[in-house]
Amino acid sequence: MPSVTSLLHERFGSDTDSPESGECVQSVHQQLARRGSVRKFRPDAVPDRTLRRLCALALCAPTKSDLQQRDIVIVDEPSLRAQILGPLAEGPLGQRWLVDVPNLLIFCGNNRRQRRIHALRDRPFANDHLDAFFNAAVDAGIALSAFVIAAEADGLGVCPISAIRNEPIAVSRLLRLPDHVFPVAGLAVGYPAEEPKRSMRLPLSVTVHRNAYSETGLDEAISAYDLRREMAQPYSTQRSWKEFGMAKSYGWSEDKARQYARAERADFGQFVRQIGFKLD
Amino acid sequence: MPSVTSLLHERFGSDTDSPESGECVQSVHQQLARRGSVRKFRPDAVPDRTLRRLCALALCAPTKSDLQQRDIVIVDEPSLRAQILGPLAEGPLGQRWLVDVPNLLIFCGNNRRQRRIHALRDRPFANDHLDAFFNAAVDAGIALSAFVIAAEADGLGVCPISAIRNEPIAVSRLLRLPDHVFPVAGLAVGYPAEEPKRSMRLPLSVTVHRNAYSETGLDEAISAYDLRREMAQPYSTQRSWKEFGMAKSYGWSEDKARQYARAERADFGQFVRQIGFKLD
Numbered sequence: 001m002p003s004v005t006s007l008l009h010e011r012f013g014s015d016t017d018s019p020e021s022g023e024c025v026q027s028v029h030q031q032l033a034r035r036g037s038v039r040k041f042r043p044d045a046v047p048d049r050t051l052r053r054l055c056a057l058a059l060c061a062p063t064k065s066d067l068q069q070r071d072i073v074i075v076d077e078p079s080l081r082a083q084i085l086g087p088l089a090e091g092p093l094g095q096r097w098l099v100d101v102p103n104l105l106i107f108c109g110n111n112r113r114q115r116r117i118h119a120l121r122d123r124p125f126a127n128d129h130l131d132a133f134f135n136a137a138v139d140a141g142i143a144l145s146a147f148v149i150a151a152e153a154d155g156l157g158v159c160p161i162s163a164i165r166n167e168p169i170a171v172s173r174l175l176r177l178p179d180h181v182f183p184v185a186g187l188a189v190g191y192p193a194e195e196p197k198r199s200m201r202l203p204l205s206v207t208v209h210r211n212a213y214s215e216t217g218l219d220e221a222i223s224a225y226d227l228r229r230e231m232a233q234p235y236s237t238q239r240s241w242k243e244f245g246m247a248k249s250y251g252w253s254e255d256k257a258r259q260y261a262r263a264e265r266a267d268f269g270q271f272v273r274q275i276g277f278k279l280d
Numbered sequence: 281m282p283s284v285t286s287l288l289h290e291r292f293g294s295d296t297d298s299p300e301s302g303e304c305v306q307s308v309h310q311q312l313a314r315r316g317s318v319r320k321f322r323p324d325a326v327p328d329r330t331l332r333r334l335c336a337l338a339l340c341a342p343t344k345s346d347l348q349q350r351d352i353v354i355v356d357e358p359s360l361r362a363q364i365l366g367p368l369a370e371g372p373l374g375q376r377w378l379v380d381v382p383n384l385l386i387f388c389g390n391n392r393r394q395r396r397i398h399a400l401r402d403r404p405f406a407n408d409h410l411d412a413f414f415n416a417a418v419d420a421g422i423a424l425s426a427f428v429i430a431a432e433a434d435g436l437g438v439c440p441i442s443a444i445r446n447e448p449i450a451v452s453r454l455l456r457l458p459d460h461v462f463p464v465a466g467l468a469v470g471y472p473a474e475e476p477k478r479s480m481r482l483p484l485s486v487t488v489h490r491n492a493y494s495e496t497g498l499d500e501a502i503s504a505y506d507l508r509r510e511m512a513q514p515y516s517t518q519r520s521w522k523e524f525g526m527a528k529s530y531g532w533s534e535d536k537a538r539q540y541a542r543a544e545r546a547d548f549g550q551f552v553r554q555i556g557f558k559l560d
Contacts, residue, residue, distance in 0.1 A: 028308055028433035032337040032426065055488045057312040059481055061425050062440045064465075067536060068482050073489045080491055113486075113498070114540060120499060121537035123524075130549030130559070134417060135442070138464060141421030145341050146312065149429055153308035160342045165411070176492040184418060185344075201339055202348050206393075208335045209353045211360055212456040218393070219400060244403075256347060257401035260394060269410030269560045279410070279559045280549045 003030075031152060036198035038157025039097040041190030046103050046156060048076065051189070054154065055105075058147035069111055069136040070143045070184075073175050075104040083174055084186070088163045095163065102190040106164065106171070107144045109136030111277070112180035133277045140184035147187065157192030160185045166264075168271040179276040200229050226251025283310075311433060316478035318437025319377040321470030326383050326436060328356065331469070334434065335385075338427035349391055349416040350423045350464075353455050355384040363454055364466070368443045375443065382470040386444065386451070387424045389416030391557070392460035413557045420464035427467065437472030440465045446544075448551040459556040480509050506531025 055072050063070065075081050084106075085098040111132050118125040144160065151158050164171050164186040171183050201207075206221045230251045238250050239258040247254055273279065335352050343350065355361050364386075365378040391412050398405040424440065431438050444451050444466040451463050481487075486501045510531045518530050519538040527534055553559065 028311065029333075029337055029430060031308065032340050032430055035340055037342065052484060052488060053309075056484060057309055059484075059487060060312050060315055062317065062428060064440075064442050065536075065539065066479055066532070068487065071487045071489060071493070073491070073493060075491055077491045108493075110487075114536065116498065117502065117533045117537050118540065120502065121534050123537035123541040125540055126543045127540045127546070129543075129546050130552065131445070131545040134548065137414060137418055138421035141418035142425040145422040145425035146429065148342060149426065150309060150312055160344075162344050162415070175489075176494075178493060178495075181493060199346055204332060204336060204339075207339060207348065207351050207390075208332060209351060209455075211353070211355055211357045213351070213353065213388075213458060213461060214456075215458075218396065222397065222400065252346070253397045254401050256345075256394065257397050257403035259345060260398065260405055260407050261403040263406045263409075265411040266407070266409050268414065272410065 032149065034196070034198065035148070035152055036196030037159040038190075038192040038194060038196050039159050039188070040192070040194040041100065041102050041157060041188070042193050043100070043102060044191060045076070046189060046191070048074070050154065051103065051105070054147055054150045054156075057150040058143045061142050061146035063139050063142065064135045067114060067135065067139070069109060069114060070140040071108045071110045071181065072143070072147075073106040073108060075106060075175075080174060084164065084171055085161075087167060087170070088161070095161075098161065098163075098188070101188040103188070104161075105147070105187045105189060106175060107140045107147075107184050107187060108177065108181050109133070109140045109184050110181045111136045112178060115180060128278050129280045130278075133272060133279060136182075137184055144185055144187060151189055152196075155191075156189055157194075157196060159188045161188060162186075165268055168268060169274075172271075172275070177275075182272060182275060200225070200233055222253050226253050312429065314476070314478065315428070315432050316476030317439040318470075318472040318474060318476050319439050319468070320472070320474040321380065321382050321437060321468070322473050323380070323382060324471060325356070326469055326471070328354070330434065331383065331385070334427055334430045334436075337430040338423045341422050341426035343419050343422065344415045347394060347415065347419070349389060349394060350419040351388045351390045351461065352423065352427075353386040353388060355386060355455075360454060364444065364451055365441075367447060367450070368441070375441075378441065378443075378468070381468040383468070384441075385427070385467045385469060386455060387420045387427075387464050387467060388457065388461050389413070389420045389464050390461045391416045392458060395460060408558050409560045410558075413552060413559060416462075417464055424465055424467060431469055432476075435471075436469055437474075437476060439468045441468060442466075445548055448548060449554075452551075452555070457555075462552060462555060480505070480513055502533050506533050 051074055081104050085101060088094060089096055089098040115125050148158050162185050164183050168183060202225055203221055206218060235250055235255055238246055239255055244258055331354055361384050365381060368374060369376055369378040395405050428438050442465050444463050448463060482505055483501055486498060515530055515535055518526055519535055524538055
């Protein structure tokens with residue numbers, strides 16, 4: 001089994017030089033270092049009580065000011081799952097693998113409960129501005145991340161599905177999400193039928209700063225990262241090649257620049273306002 | 281050592297009944313179930329290479345579309361740390377413990393790099409709307425959560441500090457954060473000098489839904505939770521008692537309703553727009 005150090009070196013490049021730790025630490029760190037998304041699953045469903053246990057573990061993660069502004073919806077009704085994921089699998093930009101996801105969870109931000117508490121305690125809610133939305137969104141991300149780690153510890157595979165925000169109104173209607181509750185991300189969960197894909201990451205010289213943000217060497221680091229990925233984890237297809245042509249060299253930055261050269265979820269803000277948030 | 285089941289039962293109430301798993305799983309799950317924030321640390325600093333290793337592990341967590349829109353700033357210059365945390369420790373609502381935080385990290389959303397990639401690859405950036413900000417914020421939350429778990433596996437104690445967003449302009453100036461980079465949360469890290477505080481959580485009947493969002497029994501569940509906390513983890517002081525008086529019974533919902541009866545970070549949206557985001 002490769003060491004945590006070698007796994008990190010493989011993922012981040014050459015700047016994670018550090019010693020191994022004790023045995024128990026190593027098991028968690030090893031798991032984190034080895035982790036990656038899984039998009040191919042065995043067809044059998046994970047038992048409900050396992051999912052609920054993992055939800056509980058995920059909700060042990062920190063939450064802003066103890067406000068607990070995040071919920072999880074376990075979608076185990078097959079036709080409901082198909083209604084949510086089907087549209088995201090179709091079309092030229094569709095993700096085909098979503099059709100066969102055995103278990104689906106939806107992580108939601110929930111600022112509605114907080115407002116209810118104000119009604120119950122007869123106190124004014126004085127925070128109807130961006131922070132209310134922001135805190136709930138970040139809380140949901142924190143819980144999702146902890147769920148991922150808990151599930152992977154159990155030998156399960158997972159893959160977050162941000163595409164559920166492509167159709168936030170439809171998803172909210174299907175899950176009967178009321179005002180001030182919104183989907184942040186879906187999570188595909190199941191018994192893996194493939195090795196996790198350990199995506200390479202930008203080097204820490206770019207993403208970890210010391211005392212001040214720095215962009216020294218950024219462009220060069222991106223070029224080197226593009227090359228490193230192209231050598232070890234080449235993209236199997238070029239995105240939107242009809243529009244942008246076939247590039248001779250196709251790395252991460254080209255793929256990401258092509259992705260965001262098209263508008264994605266331009267109506268998400270409108271949805272968020274529609275369900276009652278002010279984003280002032 | 282208490283079992284994961286008993287720890288979860290203690291935290292969530294009575295609805296997490298589920299079997300124990302194998303040994304290695306147990307170690308991660310045990311850790312998650314036992315976790316809690318630490319606000320009292322030994323004075324010695326955690327070595328830089330340990331912090332960097334934990335950053336690397338945290339950045340193995342999922343990131344929306346592989347975009348990697350989150351950065352971590354390690355603040356190890358003592359006067360800089362004092363400039364950031366000092367103001368948050370002062371005043372009637374100040375958090376005194378922040379004065380003695382031995383290590384400070386700032387988790388940031390970063391949509392700037394994505395825009396740079398578009399310039400480098402000469403592609404238009406077609407996503408100047410809420411989702412750009414949202415994705416980077418959630419990515420930062422995901423990385424923070426994974427850092428917490430990696431650090432706690434190492435025997436370290438942590439506590440997120442959302443209060444750094446009280447003064448986003450000052451923090452950004454001190455850390456020289458450029459446009460489209462914003463602080464999401466600070467994280468206090470250190471060798472713990474107290475047991476982690478395992479905050480009780482709302483029962484899963486409230487926060488985990490099945491196929492559809494449900495509020496059945498919500499008010500009663502909140503009352504029962506208030507009581508459960510008041511019995512086992514009573515608040516040591518009542519928030520804003522000069523304004524709201526001393527309540528006979530003081531639970532979670534009263535504390536949270538009092539907290540958000542005052543405006544917090546009402547200018548956060550203005551800051552976010554000021555650094556270049558459109559929140560349409």
